[in-house]
Amino acid sequence: MSKKTNYSYIGIAFIILVFGIIFIPKIIDRITNKDVIRNESRSDYATENKSVGSNLAFIEINGEPKKVPTFSFTDQNGKKVTNKDYEGKVYIIEFFFTTCPTICPRMNRNLIQIQNAFKDFEDFGVASFTINPDYDTPEVLKNYAEQYGVTNPNWHLMTGNKEAIYKLANEGFNLYTAEEAEVAGGFEHSGNFALIDKNGFIRSRKDVFGNPIIYYKGIVSEEEKVDDDGSPEEISALKEDIKKLLNE
Structure with missing residues (x-):
């Protein structure tokens, strides 16, 4: 073997050595600090690592995360239900009435x-x-509940003291509720849903400006795509965000 060939091997070995000294520690450091971006094509959040938090915002009032107020009412089975029955669960809150002829x-x-x-x-x-x-x-x-097909044992349709319910809606969630004889059905109320995490905090995704949307439109279906004003439906977004909270 010629001296020239030996010099070539020595040169290649030197280059590999320099690469290892300079670049391998940087690659290891990026992996250690989770600075490697992984292309995630799955949309099934339910199968992902449950220890990973979501990017959903907390709704803050005076700098404090807003939590579901205490409540105690009677459900469709005659059972007393309180906010404690929902601890450890992700759930949706709505205000409605059975004779509602419009949005309910x-x-x-x-x-x-x-x-x-x-x-x-x-x-x-x-x-x-x-x-x-x-x-x-x-x-x-x-x-x-039977008419609509409610089967989830954690879906409680609740009744009780009217004053307490209205206070829960208007003050506890800022979801407008009022008795109005002149409107269809005799009552006015918000058509929005509130999303609650397992610890009882109100959560939501953020809008394009980085602000919490706070509530999700409950009236427009996924099939309809948009409401009468052309605003997109939010049921699909709500489903995605439920999955995220279930995995927190």
């Missing part, structure tokens, strides 16, 4: 769709509060 049927059809999408999750639920408790007795609520 649309809201609850969307909730049934969400219920069916998460039928295998024991830690998912719904809390529905009637704003017409004088009429909506446990028996009426039970018939309503």
Whole structure:
């Protein structure tokens, strides 16, 4: 073998040595600090590592994360239900009434769709509060639940003291509720859903400006795509965010 060939091997070995000294520690450091971007094509958050937190915002009031107020009402089965029954569960909150002729049927059809999408999750639920408790007795609520196909044991349709329910809606969640004789059905209320995490905090995704959207539109379905004003539906976003919270 010629001296020239020996010099070539020595040169190659020197280059490999320099590469290892300079670049390998940097690669290891990037991996250690999780600075390597992984292309994640899956949308099934339920199969991902449960220790990873989501990017959903906390709704803050005076600098403090807003938590579900304490409540105690009676559900469609005549059972006393409190906020503690939802601890450790991700759930949706709505305010409705069974004789509502306008938005409630649309809201609850969307909730049934969400219920069916998460039928295998024991830690998912719904809390529905009637704003017409004088009429909506446990028996009426039970018939309503059966009519719509409520099967999730963590979906409680609740009735009780009207003042307490209205205070929970208007002050606890800032979801507008009022008795108005002049409107269809005799009551006005928000058509939005609130999303609650396993620790009882109100959560939501952020808008394009980085601000929490706070609530999710409950009236427009995924199939409809947009509402009458051209704004996109938010049921699909709500489903995605439920998955994220279930994995926190």
